[in-house]
Amino acid sequence: xxxxxxxxxxxxxxxxxxxxxxxxWSRNSQTIKxxxxxxxxxxxxxxxxxxxxxxxxxxxxxxxxxxxHEPTSGQILLxxxxxxxxxxxxxxxxxxxxxxxxxxxxxxxxxxxxAGNIVGEGLLIHNLTSxxxxxxxxxxxxxxxxxxxxxxxxxxxxxxxxxQRQRIGIARALAVEPEFIVCDEPVSALDVSIQAQxxxxxxxxxxxxxxxxxxxxxxxxxxxxxxxxxxxxYLGRVVEIAEGDELYKNPTHxxxxxxxxxxxxxxxxxxxxxxxxxxxxxxxSPLNPPSGCVFNPRCPIADDRCPKIVPExxxxxxxxxxxxxNADGYGAVSANS
Amino acid sequence: xxxxxxxxxKTHFFxxxxxxKAVDGVSYNVExxxxxxxxxxxxxxxxxxSLSVMxxxxxxxxxxxxxEIIFGGQNLLELDREAMRRKRGREIAMIFQExxxxxxxxxxxxxxxxxxxxxxxxxxxxxAHTRAVELLDRVGIPEPxxxxxxxxxxxxxxxxxxxxxxxxxxxxxxxxIADEPTTALDVTIQAQxxxxxxxxxxxxxxxxxxxxxxxxxxxxxxDRINIMYAGxxxxxxxxxxxxxxxxxxxxxxLLESIPRLDQPKGSKLIPIQGQPPNLSxxxxxxxxxxxxxxxxxxxxxxxxxxTDLRNxxxxxxxxxxxxxxxxxxxxxx
Numbered sequence: 251x252x253x254x255x256x257x258x259x260x261x262x263x264x265x266x267x268x269x270x271x272x273x274x275w276s277r278n279s280q281t282i283k284x285x286x287x288x289x290x291x292x293x294x295x296x297x298x299x300x301x302x303x304x305x306x307x308x309x310x311x312x313x314x315x316x317x318x319h320e321p322t323s324g325q326i327l328l329x330x331x332x333x334x335x336x337x338x339x340x341x342x343x344x345x346x347x348x349x350x351x352x353x354x355x356x357x358x359x360x361x362x363x364x365a366g367n368i369v370g371e372g373l374l375i376h377n378l379t380s381x382x383x384x385x386x387x388x389x390x391x392x393x394x395x396x397x398x399x400x401x402x403x404x405x406x407x408x409x410x411x412x413x414q415r416q417r418i419g420i421a422r423a424l425a426v427e428p429e430f431i432v433c434d435e436p437v438s439a440l441d442v443s444i445q446a447q448x449x450x451x452x453x454x455x456x457x458x459x460x461x462x463x464x465x466x467x468x469x470x471x472x473x474x475x476x477x478x479x480x481x482x483x484y485l486g487r488v489v490e491i492a493e494g495d496e497l498y499k500n501p502t503h504x505x506x507x508x509x510x511x512x513x514x515x516x517x518x519x520x521x522x523x524x525x526x527x528x529x530x531x532x533x534x535s536p537l538n539p540p541s542g543c544v545f546n547p548r549c550p551i552a553d554d555r556c557p558k559i560v561p562e563x564x565x566x567x568x569x570x571x572x573x574x575x576n577a578d579g580y581g582a583v584s585a586n587s
Numbered sequence: 588x589x590x591x592x593x594x595x596x597k598t599h600f601f602x603x604x605x606x607x608k609a610v611d612g613v614s615y616n617v618e619x620x621x622x623x624x625x626x627x628x629x630x631x632x633x634x635x636x637s638l639s640v641m642x643x644x645x646x647x648x649x650x651x652x653x654x655e656i657i658f659g660g661q662n663l664l665e666l667d668r669e670a671m672r673r674k675r676g677r678e679i680a681m682i683f684q685e686x687x688x689x690x691x692x693x694x695x696x697x698x699x700x701x702x703x704x705x706x707x708x709x710x711x712x713x714x715a716h717t718r719a720v721e722l723l724d725r726v727g728i729p730e731p732x733x734x735x736x737x738x739x740x741x742x743x744x745x746x747x748x749x750x751x752x753x754x755x756x757x758x759x760x761x762x763x764i765a766d767e768p769t770t771a772l773d774v775t776i777q778a779q780x781x782x783x784x785x786x787x788x789x790x791x792x793x794x795x796x797x798x799x800x801x802x803x804x805x806x807x808x809x810d811r812i813n814i815m816y817a818g819x820x821x822x823x824x825x826x827x828x829x830x831x832x833x834x835x836x837x838x839x840x841l842l843e844s845i846p847r848l849d850q851p852k853g854s855k856l857i858p859i860q861g862q863p864p865n866l867s868x869x870x871x872x873x874x875x876x877x878x879x880x881x882x883x884x885x886x887x888x889x890x891x892x893x894t895d896l897r898n899x900x901x902x903x904x905x906x907x908x909x910x911x912x913x914x915x916x917x918x919x920x
Binding site: 303304411413441442443444445446447449450453468469470471472474475476477478494495498508509510511512513514515516517518519520521526528529530532533 | 628743800802827840841842844852857858860863
């Protein structure tokens, strides 16, 4: 990773959720380990993609970083200062710098507030405007920034299409001039032809405002398109992290390889000759994760050691880390086949 | 003779103040044993056109107002209810998008799986049970003899979709219509289910009609493609022709607007401007014309007929013959 001070650094972050125990009299309640021992950093203006299937903990991780969930342990450093040590009043100031864009443009906007009020709420909370006219001006400016006509300020969310609502969600996040935004599946609820509009908008805004993104998604094609670096999650853990091209060209963890080959490329000529690896089985329940490496029951190259050792992320290339004890051997196997 | 031939199908929905033309003059066919895709975004009429084949359109408000659906030489629209009921499941089966809601939660997997077989094939419950266990085994459900007694809620999404596949197979139909069969599933599970369906189709010489919005899925699995926009098919052809030589601005737009796994960060996405039209209030002329970067005056006056180029590659665009030249010259609105 680069030597400059990162904007955001996550160290050994874990988040557990208690779940209802067996019955009324039962004392020991179980926990779901949604995120386990995750570390990474993000530079100013950089996009880190976070990819994984449902239940991998990617959304929980994103929300824990901006403290929508209280992490169970670990550190979240913004400019070197631990966000988790902050008191409520201090947290509010930090929240100005970290924002989130949600997945579902239908349920994430309050149906009783006008679009203008949704976008402007943050301005009022953080006292960012000094007069009513300045407030209106700023909201109009934000509408234009995300490609909405300011005339629509007084309309309500149900009067907008999915793509337009996602633009409102983006304007809302931008209102407080953040440096870092968690984008939680921002395009997966949208139609194909609208997705590209929103992806391009996020890229333009990043360039214009020097934003850093944590881009959470299940679709590796979208993640690759927008991210500088990509982290792959499986059952609460980051199993591989690398720069985008490097990850695509040299996927090292067997799960990353499977995930990639599961995604069809929209070109029949390429598809015909592509090496494919289809996994057997499904993601195990996070309530009762497998011992050792969590991927071992589905892994095509697992050996006797895998159910016993929890593999740590280790360097397998330039700025490229993978959590697999057989990662090197795998490279050799695939070269032979 | 094709296995399924849909000719000029029109399915409209009637409400007090509007007629929604969900499917408006759609023609396509499916040959025995091949995989055909019907591709489009939400609201383009792709699901309605497949539900029309099964005659599962809620009536009212919906109505098939025109067209023919010829399956195995017989026009399904002329059959009475009882005869149509015997076709469903027996000759044409359907797999739905939502494996969470398409199984009945209060009926065991066994009952749901054997019901159709005893009714349609006239076999005894015992024979049906044996076959059901075999089918579950074939679609990859571990311990099928135990799991067959269970109820849908104990199955994961992927497992339920496997049960749906088994159910569709149970009466050995000639055609399976799969409506977004993997959209609700995770990537690694998607690949499992689609590969399974493709293997089974080959093994049993069944035809597959896949309804999807995912161009990647189409590129991997389909032989031929029909692209739908606003209730009509705007381009069709073999998978290779459509991807290598798109001849409709909407098809081109879709291909240019999707991020691809094999392209690096920052490769340019060209979005299609605007939004799909309201089906009860279509723009004049070509429905795509308000979003088309190559539109001319003519386009807002008259709807272009679908024109055959060669090899059954057809497109409904006025500029179908010199489409390439127009794209290269970069005319844009």
